[in-house]
Amino acid sequence: MAGRKQFDVDEALRRAMHVFWRWGYSEASIDRLTEGTGLGRGSLYGTFGDKSALFRKSLQRYAQTYHPLYDQALSGPHPSPSAVVAAYLQVTLNRIADPTVPDGCLLTVSATQFPALDADGQAMVRAMIDDLRAMLEQALLAAGADEQEAAELALCTLATNKSLAVLSRAGFSSEDLATVAAAAARFPGRPHPL
């Protein structure tokens, strides 16, 4: 019953992340977190600190899990900015289609709950969004977009990402989500080579 840790810390964090993801910070009560992770209160607090700290570690865990996927999708040589956008949004669609994780996206859910977060939480959410934006911008530049185009397109792709999350939370079909993503990758821009 005790002695050395009886659970996998990382797996527990993954489950806590899912609780925040599904319920949002406010509705992610300690009871839901203990139930979701299978840990007792003592173990939760002893391992992760208070709720705010656990939330921040869940955000970290989220980035650790999904940013590499975005990175990989963005890294491949892309024939056009449009291809970059399509690859990025495909990662989002895949995550949303994954039945083992909650709807939407932890960052979007957290962003809409900004007033409920403390200063540290807000700063971290904002930094993670900015990070994605910068990753997108770099990849778009590498795909041949000029500076202005890259900046605008990165912002719009991020916006589409957020909208997919909201629509998913509201129960829109995966067909609708795919339509939105496809349209976002079919922007006018300058006429691209192919």
Added chain:
Amino acid sequence: MAGRKQFDVDEALRRAMHVFWRWGYSEASIDRLTEGTGLGRGSLYGTFGDKSALFRKSLQRYAQTYHPLYDQALSGPHPSPSAVVAAYLQVTLNRIADPTVPDGCLLTVSATQFPALDADGQAMVRAMIDDLRAMLEQALLAAGADEQEAAELALCTLATNKSLAVLSRAGFSSEDLATVAAAAARFPGRPHPL
């Protein structure tokens, strides 16, 4: 101190709506609602019923306030589908720029908190979003879009609307929001007459 109602019911509802809008359903405690409206608990419950009922009435009040603005923006004769999209999103940008109302949009905040809402609340949020979608589709058809184009564009414009709300909540600048809106109105579609 009592006798006949000492407050304006509609104004109180407007303020309650702002509390739900800013804080989201979960964080909109009865204390915050009484403070925000200036009403005592007795008056709040006596006039509007419990929290869930007050939330639904706030949603109604929201539609009552903003749907006419969307209606008006969509009604004018528009030279192209693109003009419809631009007019619609301008209403959203104007609302977000209004310093007297909270950031984002009540529907988007509520949609991301779906698991925290009861069945009635969820259904009402979903119905209001569907309503906006239908309004957009009608206006796009009237502006000369074919059926498929109208359906897709209505969905994408709705998506952009949601993304503007999320980005606004996350603290993005109004310039960034305007950029996203402008890009959404500059879609490829079929080459339009002008």
Added chain:
DNA sequence: AGATACTTGGAACGATCAGTCCAAGACGGG
């Protein structure tokens, strides 16, 4: 084996939650 360090589940705390209730008071009708 004994001592120490650590983990664990649950009890307990004060604060806050949504919701109910009521005495006090103010209006309108007779």
Added chain:
DNA sequence: CCCGTCTTGGACTGATCGTTCCAAGTATCT
């Protein structure tokens, strides 16, 4: 002027919130 009706603010309830604490128990080290 007086009675009945309605409104109001605040006290109150039971549940739940986040957090702390601890006795009981187990593994590791000497």
